[in-house]
Amino acid sequence: MTTGTIPLTWLYAPGDRPDLVAKALVSGADVVIVDLEDAVAPDRKDHARSATAELLTDPQPVPVHVRVNALDGPLAEQDLKSLFAAPLPGLAGLRLPKVTSPDLITRLTATTGATPLYALLESALAVEHAHAIAAAGPAVRGIALGEADLRADLGVRHDAGLDWSRSRVVVAARAAGLPAPAQSVHPDIRDLEGLAASCAHGRALGFLGRAAIHPRQLPLIARAYLPTTHEVEEAEAVVRAAATERGAQALPNGAFVDAAVVALARRTLALAERR
Template identity: 75%
Template sequence: MTRFPLTWLYAPGDRPHVVAKALAAGADVVVVDLEDAVAPDRKEYARAATAELLTQPPPVPVHVRVNALDGPWAAADLTALAGLPGLSGLRLPKVTAPGTVRQAAVATPVPLYALLESALGIEHAYAIATAHPALRGIALGEADLRADLGMRADAGLDWPRSRVIVAARAAGLAPPSQTVHPDIRDLDGLAASCAHGRALGFLGRAAIHPRQLPVIERAYLPTEAEIEHAETVIKAASANAGAQALPDGRFIDAAVVAMARRTLSLAGRR
């Protein structure tokens, strides 16, 4: 059964002890950050420490968020990381056009993930999502996007969120994960935000602290009632092909069956 990743835990690349803790925290993927979390005078050290970590496969998949490809540090990042056996993916920040993805794909053979963090990136979402076969996913960087748009209310982000979700689906990519919730103490707010994100069509979420991981996983795992309904749908579909109504009056067709299968795949994580 397919195991969908639901949690991506960020850790700063210039703090190897924090990265080590992140690797043991239970996240599906650890994202070592060479970009925003690392000061300019620590970039070289963060790059070297991350390359040393990835000379051997770590206990969980590790992605690295490199510096923006149009900046002064990205070329050295890509050179240092190319071919390392412990690297499972590269996250490309501030992508605004398909050419950025193609540029990274030439430099490294690993799966790529594009972060859309500006109005221009959102406008080019589908073109970016289809830029190269190496691209496995797109996601939002909401802090930068909010600043770019001068947006104060979180609800104003629902349109770009939906735009990215639709672009990913149209390109045949996995559903995007939500961006980080910046207040690590606000677990109730995180849970409510995850519930909203799940309703929009996101799947899973990035985190900046291990305490956020169980909240994210609970929010994105199906409930017992959802699992029971999915099992009922699959059982009915196996007995009778085509559209039909369940005994409780709910209508099912091929789309409902597909959603039920995804629900049961997620339930397999329990």
């Protein structure tokens, strides 16, 4: 991913499997997330830490984030000691699972410094504190939902039952001046039709991009979040009109153009550059 490119795909890879991490790095994902948490068995945690630290001693071809273990448990402290024992040029950010309050972020930055932090909200309490977490400090660069844990916490059986929480996180991120959040993973790697439908729904809710657990999901996610040819043409018309006229106006097709419409059009064109 080149500097300034808007990330759309975030691929998880288990930290105790350097072979899979190596494949993830050349998969085309915009960001690779090396996982020390759920994807690693308890007896493999030490190996995952050492392998990840070794990998990140060198710069990597794409940004690499590390998902540490839950901050309220003993494993996270060991993860952080391993990652911050010496400079790691390949570390582009930390994914923080099960964040429930801004205090956890504040305490963490004493160790992590200016390393970009991405908070995962995975409980009802976390969703209630979404804006406070998003605004916890300059090191926070993004928030996102962890939908599997949130679903269990809420007792939600149907996907639509999470839509209020999804919208809450989208609003909280933007209110804190953060980028629109990426969607949570689609756990069935064979269900590409379901993934496409879910991405379309997420895009309508205001998400931008998605985390993935298998490389086969990446092209579909990217396509789902890239603007269509028609959307690009509409955005170009808006920007042209804004460059030649002042104030609010209507396009020939009757669409009303003001500053907010122009801002959305420019975002569409920025995404279209990825084509």
